[in-house]
Amino acid sequence: MAHADVIVRTEFEEAVSVMRDTANDASFVSNVVAIARTMTASLKDGNKIMFAGNGGSAGDAQHIAAEFVSRLNFDRAPLAGLALTTDTSALTAIGNDYGYVHVFERQIRGLGKAGDVFVAISTSGKSPNILLALEAARAAGITTVGLTGAAKSDMDNLCDHILKVPSTKTPLIQQVHITAAHSICGLVERAIYGDPNSGT
Numbered sequence: 001m002a003h004a005d006v007i008v009r010t011e012f013e014e015a016v017s018v019m020r021d022t023a024n025d026a027s028f029v030s031n032v033v034a035i036a037r038t039m040t041a042s043l044k045d046g047n048k049i050m051f052a053g054n055g056g057s058a059g060d061a062q063h064i065a066a067e068f069v070s071r072l073n074f075d076r077a078p079l080a081g082l083a084l085t086t087d088t089s090a091l092t093a094i095g096n097d098y099g100y101v102h103v104f105e106r107q108i109r110g111l112g113k114a115g116d117v118f119v120a121i122s123t124s125g126k127s128p129n130i131l132l133a134l135e136a137a138r139a140a141g142i143t144t145v146g147l148t149g150a151a152k153s154d155m156d157n158l159c160d161h162i163l164k165v166p167s168t169k170t171p172l173i174q175q176v177h178i179t180a181a182h183s184i185c186g187l188v189e190r191a192i193y194g195d196p197n198s199g200t
Helices: 002-023 026-044 056-069 088-098 105-111 128-139 170-193
Strands: 049-053 081-083 117-121 143-148 161-164
Touching (some): 002 170, 026 049, 026 117, 026 143, 026 170, 049 056, 049 105, 049 128, 056 117, 088 105, 105 128, 117 128, 143 170
Parallel strands (some): 049 117, 117 143, 143 161
């Protein structure tokens, strides 16, 4: 049991270390702010934010989209967030007819429009269906945002804004992704609806 305790403490210490490194990364923080401003402008213009990822990143896509549509920190009108990971009929039809690599790309082409924002989540930065979706988004005039890890990947050149977590461990990258997404959503809802604690 003592060995298990050490494993747990080590995992928490690693998570805290990565979180601290990220918080102290001025470029990462400024990119979070830039992404929030981009999303705010898009939403104010009547556009939407789309999210996609695989596995745990699919869960993150749904999590973040739900907080835009529902709420994060306070009651307010819904914001247009859409997870491309939830429509099982679309996902299975596209996967069956065209291949799994196209499940997000075809949704981007069918549902997206210039002025929208697409948030692509891939801890490795190498997911083929995410890369194809990013290419489709750029071709359509959709702003591209990437959430990934420290490794260099093709995502780097396909994103207008990118958040690279200073780690190559998937669980740690995912923990930072959801924290960064909470920060972005919080900044966006304050920018659009004001800070309820300041009376603005």
